Amino acid sequence: MKNTEIKISPSLLSGDFADMASALKSVEEWGGDMAHCDVMDGVFVKNLTFGMPMIKALRKRTKLPLDVHLMIIEPERYIDEFIQSGADIITFHPEASKDPLGTLQNIRRQGVKSGIVFNPDIEVNRFKHLFPHCDIVLVMGVYAGRGGQKFIEDTLEKIAEVKGILDEMKLDIPIEIDGGIKEENVDKVIQKGASIIVAGSSVFASPNPKETIKRLRGLTP
Numbered sequence: 001m002k003n004t005e006i007k008i009s010p011s012l013l014s015g016d017f018a019d020m021a022s023a024l025k026s027v028e029e030w031g032g033d034m035a036h037c038d039v040m041d042g043v044f045v046k047n048l049t050f051g052m053p054m055i056k057a058l059r060k061r062t063k064l065p066l067d068v069h070l071m072i073i074e075p076e077r078y079i080d081e082f083i084q085s086g087a088d089i090i091t092f093h094p095e096a097s098k099d100p101l102g103t104l105q106n107i108r109r110q111g112v113k114s115g116i117v118f119n120p121d122i123e124v125n126r127f128k129h130l131f132p133h134c135d136i137v138l139v140m141g142v143y144a145g146r147g148g149q150k151f152i153e154d155t156l157e158k159i160a161e162v163k164g165i166l167d168e169m170k171l172d173i174p175i176e177i178d179g180g181i182k183e184e185n186v187d188k189v190i191q192k193g194a195s196i197i198v199a200g201s202s203v204f205a206s207p208n209p210k211e212t213i214k215r216l217r218g219l220t221p
Contacts, residue, residue: 006190006217007033009067009176010209011200012058013049020054021061023204030209034065034089036178036198039082041072044096045145052078052085059086067198069117069178071144072096076103083110091115091138091176094127104133115176119144120152124161131171136196137162141189142179151180156192163193183215190218 010032015023027035037055042048058066065088072078075092076099082090090107094100094116107114115136116127120143131137139159142149155177162175177189178198186197197216206212 005195007174007196008203008213008216009034009036009196009198010203010213011036011038011178011198013038014200014204020058024058024062024064026204026209028062028064030203031213032064032203034067035062036067036069036200037087039068039070039072040145044073044093045071047145052081055082055087056085065089067091067176069138069144074098076106079103079106080110083107083112087112089113089115089136091117091136093117093119093122093144094130095122100127100130101133104130108133108135117144117178118158118162120155120158124158124165128165131166131169131173134171134173136174136176137166138176138178139194140179141177141181144179149180151182151185155179156188159189159192159194181216183212186216187218 010027012023038049040047040049067089068087070092073096075097097103104114113135115134116130117138119140141151141155174195175193176196177194181197181199182202203209203212
């Protein structure tokens with residue numbers, strides 16, 4: 001996955017849970033590049049969302065890549081099932097795993113893109129040794145667990161830090177940003193090095209989601 005253009009990954013967490021098929025169809029119609037799926041276990045984070053059955057159901061309804069963000073403890077226990085359910089990208093929080101390196105390797109071995117996620121309070125240096133085994137690095141602009149939170153400004157420096165380390169390692173992989181992204185601040189995260197934008201409420205609550213996605217890409221003033 002090359003870091004060459006801005007991609008938008010609308011978060012289904014902001015869609016209608018009673019009609020995920022329509023939410024997914026909307027993402028396609030609006031011009032999203034992938035569908036972001038937030039999996040929460042009620043343990044690593046306080047909220048509960050959906051798991052493998054929902055991913056499997058979504059897979060049958062779209063050709064868009066399913067960008068699956070695991071907010072669960074010991075994600076290694078479920079990787080095979082998420083892959084079998086149709087995930088195209090799997091990211092997880094390395095501090096929640098007993099074997100983050102082995103988990104990344106297992107994901108890649110099965111032909112799925114792998115990555116790690118940094119919450120605002122997790123130091124990048126703690127897990128930078130995993131970067132060579134990633135296809136993507138996800139930086140949270142809020143604390144993982146619920147949608148609609150305000151963007152944490154310090155995240156901008158974390159994106160820059162990740163970008164600097166990736167450049168030093170000569171790794172051409174994209175940085176994804178998730179949480180609190182709106183038209184008003186998207187330019188800042190892109191300037192720091194993010195190239196995959198997860199947007200939930202800013203897209204789903206927009207009066208014109210298709211136009212919002214264009215603006216998040218920087219295609220319109």
